[in-house]
Amino acid sequence: MRDILSVLQQIEPDLSKSERILAALLRSNAEFIVNAGITDVAERAGVSPPTVTRFCRRLGCESFTAFKVQVAQVTFAGTRYLTANAASDAPADIADSLLAQFQEAAASTRDALxxxxxxxxxxxxxxxxxxxxxxxxxxxxxxxxxxxxxxxxxxxxxxxxxxxxxxxxxxxxxxxxxxxxxxxxxxxxxxxxxxxxxxxxxxxxxxxxxxxxxxxxxxxxxxxxxxxxxxxxxxxxxxxxxxxxxxxxxxxxxxxMRRGDEARENLRRVKYQLSNTRDLDDKEALGD
Amino acid sequence: MRDILSVLQQIEPDLSKSERILAALLRSNAEFIVNAGITDVAERAGVSPPTVTRFCRRLGCESFTAFKVQVAQVTFAGTRYLTANAASDAPADIADSLLAQFQEAAASTRDALxxxxxxxxxxxxxxxxxxxxxxxxxxxxxxxxxxxxxxxxxxxxxxxxxxxxxxxxxxxxxxxxxxxxxxxxxxxxxxxxxxxxxxxxxxxxxxxxxxxxxxxxxxxxxxxxxxxxxxxxxxxxxxxxxxxxxxxxxxxxxxxMRRGDEARENLRRVKYQLSNTRDLDDKEALGD
DNA sequence: CGTCAAAATGAAAATGGTTTCCGATATGCA
DNA sequence: TGCATATCGGAAACCATTTTCATTTTGACG
Missing domain, CATH: 3.40.50.10490 (Glucose-6-phosphate isomerase like protein; domain 1)
Structure with missing residues (x-):
């Protein structure tokens, strides 16, 4: 799954000045971008519509609309990367930011595998x-x-x-x-x-x-x-x-999966022995 | 968070024939809708563009574009959920599905906190x-x-x-x-x-x-x-x-964060002792 | 079974957002 | 300084979307 914000992260160094403004807007205000037209975005960032189009292309999107769709997907996923830096010291923000970091860590590890x-x-x-x-x-x-x-x-x-x-x-x-x-x-x-x-x-x-x-x-x-x-x-x-x-x-x-039956049999035994000595119901995790 | 698919569920009964075709397309092929124009969607469903627009309005969206954004958001979350069951035994699918499970577990734990x-x-x-x-x-x-x-x-x-x-x-x-x-x-x-x-x-x-x-x-x-x-x-x-x-x-x-300086000092010490005995650079993790 | 009203639908025109083109300006380098 | 290159915006071209409106369908009622 291609993720537009990690693409942004990658190409950020070779972005121009206007494009960086757009990048900042994207990170800070993705919600706005998703619900606005290209002219609104351009105005808000203080750049021209063509610059916005170019920015989208740089991020690997066919068009501004395609770009919006990608942003929409990412932002919904729990404001993942966006909150990687906690908005404040409030516990809820810390929690969101930790969560974002971990999801990012796992996802990027999976991508690199x-x-x-x-x-x-x-x-x-x-x-x-x-x-x-x-x-x-x-x-x-x-x-x-x-x-x-x-x-x-x-x-x-x-x-x-x-x-x-x-x-x-x-x-x-x-x-x-x-x-x-x-x-x-x-x-x-x-x-x-x-x-x-x-x-x-x-x-x-x-x-x-x-x-x-x-x-x-x-x-x-x-x-x-x-x-x-x-x-x-x-x-x-x-x-x-x-x-x-x-x-x-x-x-x-x-x-x-490779060991199939033997693995299953061993897991069953572990479970059986556990449920014999502790009153766990059958759905319980394998080992506390 | 308003969810377009549950809206669809609700109003499905009072949908017209053409709109039901669109509803079916939305459910079976959201991915396509998200990446297509209104004419493509119309053609694929065998209806006219205006019908698609009206369908979007019915679902509470300002425009077709707004509709696409909403679909993009939901389907992304949806695929996350769907991939929780691996598409196949291929390692890449297993990896995706494990990742999805993990992200889901972490996110729902955070939500419940x-x-x-x-x-x-x-x-x-x-x-x-x-x-x-x-x-x-x-x-x-x-x-x-x-x-x-x-x-x-x-x-x-x-x-x-x-x-x-x-x-x-x-x-x-x-x-x-x-x-x-x-x-x-x-x-x-x-x-x-x-x-x-x-x-x-x-x-x-x-x-x-x-x-x-x-x-x-x-x-x-x-x-x-x-x-x-x-x-x-x-x-x-x-x-x-x-x-x-x-x-x-x-x-x-x-x-x-609560312990602030004392925590920092202790972490510094741990790091210092580690880098004294092992040739780690300064950015290295605290403890292998 | 026919008539009529209301709803549904599509063709085509109108709209408006997006993109392309091109020239102006800024930037980097010899 | 002067040239080459990159960046950027204005304006026109373009195209997707929407609106309008005429046509068709649906269903109720005489």
Whole structure:
């Protein structure tokens, strides 16, 4: 799904002065644009109608009308990107802005995803004899644990290792047919790189969830690129967690589909054991 | 937000023959309408342009253009909802559908959020002497750990307890001024309820992230409602993780803003120590 | 079953918004 | 400074949309 506001983001640098005014108007007042004619928009921005037309073309739209339609679609989607910077310190605005950031993080990660790569990763994982998840630090270790949590349910022998020394030791025990999923937000976790190198010499396949072009990615057999800009505001949470979680979900789902019956049987067992000891009804989530 | 499709539903009975053809076209082929001119639409429906204009007026739109805008808005939301069920088993479709589910989960959680409640929770947390995060099972224990990971950076004494026996023991040591954040997807984690009861008798404030109307929620001093329907497909991941994570982020952000300078100083320290031992550049995420 | 009124519809003209063309102005570079 | 290029707006051309109005259809009633 092409999204006009991310297009805007991309081409903003090579926009002219008048076009930037229009860009600002679009961001601040999309609602107005959607309900106005080209002359109204031109007047409001203090430019001429032809400039507005050109602006629309630059954004990849056939015509002003097509442009309006695109804007309408995006603005309705929960004022997604528009609110990426909170309008105020009011909790409701903060909430909207966080939501916008996460949706953007997930959506742009999905857009950047190379499906062949993801498929290759899913293939490797679904036939792994042992699956080890490596990650250290806030986000990466959470993802590592989450990978264990998601894949053991599918009947895969899975272990999460979030400690550098343990990663090295785990690596030493791995062999052909084993797979490592290595998560690193920065892609520069050098101690993990050392462990991965060791694992590779013993025949393990390394799948990296990380930034491309960094040590972790360079070393991996398969790299699923997750490359998000970090925000400016130090008090704001990093959005990368959502991107990583999304990729984890996608992999888990694809692997589950590949493993079909066995995955289903394992999930059923987990559910059954849970509902035996706790009074959960059948619709309840798999594990609290 | 006025929704053109529900308007259509309402007035459908008093529509004329030609208008019904248009209604059918709108329902089956909104995508086409949005990208076409009035003559194209008229031709496709086998009616004349004026009929299309009249149809738009009937639906409460000023003009055909205004009509298109409305359709664009609704269909976008609609496709989001529709893609929640993957169009096929192709990885790209699965990815889109997971993304849609995630966005839907986050957005509906945000919509359901009572801001006064969230504020009250943030207030309680930001002045807590000890913050304990309770949770057990896949999602809840991940969230519990994540809470620790987020709040200790803000200078709060935080501990994550994901083991029922430990929760009970931790509860026994708590006192007035301490706060527990209890996460439970089902809201029926009875062993955790027992621990919470104990903590309350010792004066701790209990904030619950859970389903309303369930034991955990009933017992809590402050309940932040997270109430998502579980999907049908057992192979699909539960979306509740995203909802919980979003709420955690929101709380962390609000608390960070409340604690202002102290939070900033702690984050700076964490960053500094990390960049001392690892060659991260300054923009790097706080903790891999 | 025919007549008539009211509603529905389309053809064509009128309208008005959008685009194209072209010249004027500003900007960057040798 | 002078040339090349990009930017921009005025005005005309264009075209989609709307209005008008005549025709057809529908349905009620004699």
């Amino acid at each position: 190379g499906m062949e790569t993801v498929l290759a990763a899913a293939d490797a994982i679904s036939t792994a004899k042992l699956l080890a998840a490596f990650g250290a630090g806030g986000t990466s270790s959470m993802i590592s644990d989450e990978i264990q949590n998601r894949f053991f349910r599918l009947g895969l022998r899975t272990v999460s290792v979030t400690d550098h020394a343990m990663q090295l030791m785990q690596a030493a025990t791995m062999r052909t047919g084993d797979v490592i999923i290595a998560s690193s937000v920065s892609g520069r976790n050098l101690q993990m790189v050392r462990a991965l190198e060791a694992a590779k010499t013993y025949g393990a396949v390394v799948i990296a969830l990380t930034r491309p072009g960094r040590p972790v990615a360079d070393l991996a057999d398969i790299t699923i690129a997750i490359d998000l800009p970090e925000g400016e505001n130090i008090l704001r949470p990093s959005t990368s967690r959502y991107a990583f979680l999304f990729v984890t979900d996608l992999l888990a789902t694809l692997v589950a | 009572g801001m006064e409640t969230v504020l009250a929770a943030a207030d309680a947390i930001s002045t807590a002497k000890l913050l304990a995060a309770f949770g057990a099972g896949g999602t809840s224990s991940m969230i519990s750990d994540e809470i620790q990971n987020r709040f200790f950076r803000l200078g709060l004494r935080t501990v994550s307890v994901t083991d029922h026996a430990m929760q009970l023991m931790q509860a026994a040591t708590m006192r007035t001024g301490d706060v527990i954040i209890a996460s439970s997807v089902s809201g029926r984690n009875l062993q955790m309820v027992r621990a919470l009861e104990a903590a309350k008798t010792y004066g701790a404030v209990v904030i619950a992230l859970t389903r309303p109307g369930r034991p955990v929620a009933d017992l809590a001093d402050i309940t932040i409602a997270i109430d998502l329907p579980e999907g049908e497909n057992i192979l699909r991941p539960s979306t509740s993780r995203y909802a919980f994570l979003f709420v955690t982020d929101l709380l962390a952000t609000l608390v960070a």
